[in-house]
Amino acid sequence: MPTDKxxxxxxPLTESTCCIMLALTLPLHGYGVMQRVEEVSGGExxxxxxxxxxxxxxLEKEGLIxxxxxxxxxxxxxxxxxxxxxxxxxxxxxxxxxxAGRSALGSA
Amino acid sequence: MDxxxxxxxxxxxxxxxxxxxxxxxxxxxEEGLHLESVRFFNTYAFSRSGxxxxxxxxxxxxxSRKERETYRQLFRDAGWEHVGEMNGWQYFRKPVTPGxxxxxxxxxxxxxxxxxxxxxxxxFFCLFSMMFLARTITIGRGSPGNEPLIxxxxxxxxxFSVITFKIRSRIRRLRSGIRR
Numbered sequence: 160m161p162t163d164k165x166x167x168x169x170x171p172l173t174e175s176t177c178c179i180m181l182a183l184t185l186p187l188h189g190y191g192v193m194q195r196v197e198e199v200s201g202g203e204x205x206x207x208x209x210x211x212x213x214x215x216x217x218l219e220k221e222g223l224i225x226x227x228x229x230x231x232x233x234x235x236x237x238x239x240x241x242x243x244x245x246x247x248x249x250x251x252x253x254x255x256x257x258x259a260g261r262s263a264l265g266s267a
Numbered sequence: 268m269d270x271x272x273x274x275x276x277x278x279x280x281x282x283x284x285x286x287x288x289x290x291x292x293x294x295x296x297e298e299g300l301h302l303e304s305v306r307f308f309n310t311y312a313f314s315r316s317g318x319x320x321x322x323x324x325x326x327x328x329x330x331s332r333k334e335r336e337t338y339r340q341l342f343r344d345a346g347w348e349h350v351g352e353m354n355g356w357q358y359f360r361k362p363v364t365p366g367x368x369x370x371x372x373x374x375x376x377x378x379x380x381x382x383x384x385x386x387x388x389x390x391f392f393c394l395f396s397m398m399f400l401a402r403t404i405t406i407g408r409g410s411p412g413n414e415p416l417i418x419x420x421x422x423x424x425x426x427f428s429v430i431t432f433k434i435r436s437r438i439r440r441l442r443s444g445i446r447r
Contacts (some may be wrong), residue, residue: 175374190344208345209326209371213380224268232340 169223169245170252178254179205179214180246186227186237189215219244273300273313281385282433284356285324295365296320305351305358321360322369327385329355347371355388379441386434393427396420 168188172180184194196206206214215236218224223242238246239249270435279287291311300313301321301356324347330338338357339349344441348360361369372378400420 162445173374173376175376189341193345205370206371207371207377208342208347209324209381210373210377212341213327213377232336233344234337 166241166244166248169221170249172227172245174204176211176214176218177246178251179206179211179218180223180238180242180249183236183238185222185244186235188233188235190233191235202234218253251264272303273315273316274306274311275300275311275313277311278309279432280391281430282437284327286439288323289327291360292320292380293362296322302350302358302360305356320363321336324359324361324369324371326357326359326371328353328357329380329384329388342371345371355385361442365366375441379438382434382438382441386431389427389431391435393424393431396427400424 178196178200179192181199182192187195189208192211192215193206194207196204215224215234219226219236222239223237223245225239227237229235272379276280277290279290291302294313299315299317301316302311302323304312306312306355333341333398348356349359351358359371363369369389372381381431393407400417400423403413403416407416
């Protein structure tokens, strides 16, 4: 079980990385990630192929995602248990900020 | 005339990738010249046709043979056609569609990463030519006639230093958020 410290060294995640990771709670290949991110963000976040390629490589190297298969030159990935924890920690962090933001703006 | 190949030569410094993209897009929209391949000695091969213009984007990445297909497939899936590779520069094009995003790098971090890879390459070339310069000076000590070689290596050291510096200042600008 990783300690809090080993999780927090990945934080904060960039918006793109965070969105890629939340798309990868289910196994998906690259293009699937792009579509899913656009879909869940209501078109607000778009991830270009250059950004995605670099992010997938970095996440795999860090052990936050793992290869789940390969078909027709398309690699699919899924979150690892550590990746899931990192994502959960990031979401908790964002929740705190969102809450503080709502109350600061008087719309809580 | 459709189908004919037009060759153009033009020099761009490694930090001028955006100017290069703009030049390719201008040729595509104004002259109907669409990039087909990039060749040695800054030669660009175009086909002439009246089709709709392309957007061009340059990525910088040296991939292994094994990774190359995965990398290109990802771009292909996103609608980008790979048209050439030159010294680590990857040329992609996509037909211009109004209202649709045509960026391959969609955040500041990945743009910075691209220039970091580029600057690492040139820092390496710089070091490499410095070693040769030092070697030429020490080996050729006292023997006349190796000045041209010394001058050549020294010029390369200087050129690679300037290029590395220019790319690094580009990274600094991106970091400071003055330019996106």
